[in-house]
Amino acid sequence: MLLTDGTMIKNDVIKSFKVAVANLENQHVGGGINWNFVDADLHLDLGGLYSSEYLLECFEVLVDEYFA
Numbered sequence: 312m313l314l315t316d317g318t319m320i321k322n323d324v325i326k327s328f329k330v331a332v333a334n335l336e337n338q339h340v341g342g343g344i345n346w347n348f349v350d351a352d353l354h355l356d357l358g359g360l361y362s363s364e365y366l367l368e369c370f371e372v373l374v375d376e377y378f379a
Contacts, residue, residue, distance in 0.1 A: 312325065312372060312373070312376060313372075314368050314369065314372055315368070315372070320369045320372060320373070321361075321369075323357065323360075324353070324357060324361070324366070324369045324373075325373065327352070327353055327356045327357055328349065328353055328369070328370070328373045330352075330356075331348070331349040331352035331353055331356075332344060332349055332377065334348075334349075334352065336348065337349050337352065346374060349370075350367075350370050353366055353369075353370055354366055
């Protein structure tokens with residue numbers, strides 16, 4: 312998967328995103344995903360390795376890809 316500038320999204324970011332999406336704590340009771348929680352999990356998991364800007368860019372692309 313690529314960011315808008317052509318940079319590849321790293322595999323650990325994709326894995327962290329998928330884990331966060333599947334986490335029942337990140338899902339609304341009536342259905343649907345709480346994207347704020349997924350974003351927070353991504354930053355908690357990988358914020359020490361990557362910049363907030365990179366993670367936000369990845370998050371936006373991964374959410375768009377999730378709905379594709």
